[in-house]
Amino acid sequence: MSDATANTVAAEGEAQFGDYVALLKPRVMSLVVFTALVGLLVAPVSVPPMIGFTAILFIAIGAGASGALNMWYDADIDRVMKRTAKRPVPSGKIEPGEALGLGLALSVLSVVMLGLATNLFAAGLLAFTIFFYAVIYTIWLKRLTPQNIVIGGAAGAFPPMIGWAVATGGVSIESILMFGLIFMWTPPHFWALALFMKSDYHKAKVPMLTVTHGRAETRKQILIYTALLVPVAIGAGLTSIGGPVYLTVAVVLNALFLKGAWDIWRRDEEAAEADNYLVEKRVFRFSLFYLFLHFGALAVEAGLRSAGMGGW
Amino acid sequence: MPITETHEIHKRRFSRNLGVALCLVAFIAIIFGLTIAKIQQGYSMEAFDHQPRLSITPVEGEE
Incomplete structure (x- = not known):
């Protein structure tokens, strides 16, 4: 069987570009863009527009990457719940390995690009945010404690801090x-x-x-x-x-x-x-x-x- | 098989391929824009990571 035939067999429900975008949780990304942008704008140091734009873009991509890692790990519980059953991984449109690969690749890309465009402190804070959301929250504590919302909220609270760090290089x-x-x-x-x-x-x-x-x-x-x-x-x-x-x-x-x-x-x-x-x-x-x-x-x-x- | 022959898979994956292509073009544009913005800041920097290098910054009082 050639590759083409194999792919034709798997045609049913095949992932489109939009499904990969959905993997990045675009609604969460829009909140990240807004709060990180405000963090950047209120800082006492001004940032050239192109560098500011690049920083916000890669902070958003970093947030998207942690969303993809979350969907990879949580596919089993997403499958059970009505609200999340149609997400790309539980619905079978995207393989779990693909979600993991995309999440890891975009994590590295976003941190490296933020570091190059701005400073290492902001990049380190973004890397910690991704680690915190994907590992501390999703893998470790979400299924362990009823205070999971409080812990997940911390991950969502980092973007304005990263925006501030982009401009000032600190906290x-x-x-x-x-x-x-x-x-x-x-x-x-x-x-x-x-x-x-x-x-x-x-x-x-x-x-x-x-x-x-x-x-x-x-x-x-x-x-x-x-x-x-x-x-x-x-x-x-x-x-x-x-x-x-x-x-x-x-x-x-x-x-x-x-x-x-x-x-x-x-x-x-x-x-x-x-x-x-x-x-x-x-x-x-x-x-x-x-x-x-x-x-x-x-x-x-x-x-x-x-x-x-x-x-x- | 000649590459000119269009298989059904090409049509089916058009949106995915187009999306990836546009992302790559956007990435190139961002790197270019970022380079210009960094250069316009006038830092003494080396090209490989677009970061200012203190070692190549002239010391005050010296030629």
């Missing part, structure tokens, strides 16, 4: 606070979703807080993490990246988010089922705006500063 209180903003935001954001989305994580034997510790405990944890998020978000406004615009936005958004988390905590399942999880859905939708508007306000402050206004 500072500002970049740590941008990291903290996404890190502390992820648990209440995701657990609000987990309360109203009846997912099948238990079928895949992934320990989710709603299943392992119950829904009342999840409501309490949402309030705790939101309360811890408030000083981080407002604190960022008092540093060199903040200013009156950011601080106003942060105070209003955090008051609203805290009120939402309080409302979630005070409800029980009976009340939530009676109005079809209205409060939980509202808080989840609000959390999306919350993060977007915080980083948007930081970008606005940077724009105002470069025009001689804004900032402290």
